[in-house]
Amino acid sequence: MKTQNPNDLRLAQLQHHRAARLAKGDPIAMPITSSASYHLPDIQDAPFLYGRNSMPTWAELESQLALLEDAPCLAFPSGMAAISAALMVGLGQGKTLVLPSDGYYVSRVFSACFLAPYGVRIIEAPILKMQDFDYSGVDVVLLESPSNPGLDLCDIAAISAKVHAAGGIVMVDNTTMTPLLQRPLDLGADVVLASDTKAPAGHSDVLFGHVASRNAAFMARVLDWRRLSGAVPGAFEAWLLHRGLETLELRLARMCASAEVIATRLLDSGLVQNLRYPGLKSDASYPLACKQMQGFGFIMGFDLPSADVAEAFLTNCPFIAQATSFGSTHSSGERRARWGDQVSPGFIRLSIGCEPVEPLWDAIFQALRQASAM
Numbered sequence: 001m002k003t004q005n006p007n008d009l010r011l012a013q014l015q016h017h018r019a020a021r022l023a024k025g026d027p028i029a030m031p032i033t034s035s036a037s038y039h040l041p042d043i044q045d046a047p048f049l050y051g052r053n054s055m056p057t058w059a060e061l062e063s064q065l066a067l068l069e070d071a072p073c074l075a076f077p078s079g080m081a082a083i084s085a086a087l088m089v090g091l092g093q094g095k096t097l098v099l100p101s102d103g104y105y106v107s108r109v110f111s112a113c114f115l116a117p118y119g120v121r122i123i124e125a126p127i128l129k130m131q132d133f134d135y136s137g138v139d140v141v142l143l144e145s146p147s148n149p150g151l152d153l154c155d156i157a158a159i160s161a162k163v164h165a166a167g168g169i170v171m172v173d174n175t176t177m178t179p180l181l182q183r184p185l186d187l188g189a190d191v192v193l194a195s196d197t198k199a200p201a202g203h204s205d206v207l208f209g210h211v212a213s214r215n216a217a218f219m220a221r222v223l224d225w226r227r228l229s230g231a232v233p234g235a236f237e238a239w240l241l242h243r244g245l246e247t248l249e250l251r252l253a254r255m256c257a258s259a260e261v262i263a264t265r266l267l268d269s270g271l272v273q274n275l276r277y278p279g280l281k282s283d284a285s286y287p288l289a290c291k292q293m294q295g296f297g298f299i300m301g302f303d304l305p306s307a308d309v310a311e312a313f314l315t316n317c318p319f320i321a322q323a324t325s326f327g328s329t330h331s332s333g334e335r336r337a338r339w340g341d342q343v344s345p346g347f348i349r350l351s352i353g354c355e356p357v358e359p360l361w362d363a364i365f366q367a368l369r370q371a372s373a374m
């Protein structure tokens with residue numbers, strides 16, 4: 001008998017997750033319901049009260065996301081809306097947050113601008129130092145693995161055990177992986193945060209985010225936060241993400257397979273330095289990636305000799321969209337130093353898309369050769 005990937009059953013269910021609720025004649029494609037108000041002759045047992053509390057289209061999306069995460073999920077209008085909601089719920093005056101100094105920079109800026117002034121103590125540490133960190137007195141630890149953009153990994157299970165022993169909780173920003181490539185809740189983390197703007201929606205046409213957790217009390221507070229702060233997604237955006245999720249597995253399969261091919265060839269080409277891709281056997285993260293990830297992802301990073309060479313490479317390559325963000329059907333790349341990330345001026349983060357790999361590789365190789373001859 002062939003062994004089943006543990007994701008497979010949920011992925012099959014995902015394509016049919018509305019079926020049990022359908023009445024004869026109901027549309028198979030999920031309808032968009034953007035009503036702000038609902039027929040309420042009385043409020044007892046009404047499934048929907050008012051659009052800021054919940055909407056049928058988010059509810060459908062949340063049940064689909066819950067299958068993927070294997071945990072209750074709440075939808076938010078962006079990744080940052082989800083991350084800020086979870087941090088607001090998990091922290092408060094006098095509490096302490098540890099977050100990566102080399103992770104997604106907007107989470108750091110949010111913490112400094114809005115959590116610190118309300119009396120939260122904020123400690124930044126590099127991803128690679130998280131395992132040896134002393135977590136006594138720490139309430140919330142935010143992890144990112146692989147980190148964006150440096151692609152360092154940390155051991156989510158080991159760190160979660162350590163943080164729990166010290167009385168804190170662990171939140172993982174799982175945006176670079178998605179629930180198909182890494183399952184932080186199964187590794188012992190308490191909360192998963194995600195920007196669905198990236199691979200889950202997958203077409204660069206919508207911002208979205210979600211919070212997932214098996215801690216019911218925590219999720220009740222996140223729901224309160226969404227309802228009371230009013231950080232609610234639109235029905236059309238929820239519909240777009242719902243549609244995107246139906247092809248997530250297929251897109252990821254192509255993207256990850258192509259990324260492995262391209263990373264291997266880049267390594268052999270000698271045209272880039274300090275190539276990072278967790279799926280390369282030579283990468284420092286490879287053993288941990290094999291242990292805690294279900295795939296190696298579609299993002300890689302490398303240095304080119306200067307900002308000019310890096311810009312020339314991106315400009316010369318017809319199949320790399322010059323844009324921030326990652327995880328879309330099209331490959332995209334950018335020089336991260338332009339945002340102030342702690343990387344070299346010629347560092348490129350490359351997100352491999354769904355293009356067939358051979359023309360994509362040819363375009364990358366030619367553009368690199370041209371730029372390197374500058």
Ligand SMILES: *Cc1c(COP(=O)(O)O)cnc(C)c1O
Pocket residue numbers: 078079080081083104106144148173175176194195196197198207208209
């Ligand atoms: C993009 C991103 C976010 C923020 O998501 P938005 O949808 O843009 O708000 C958070 N974390 C990581 C790792 C990201 O890459």
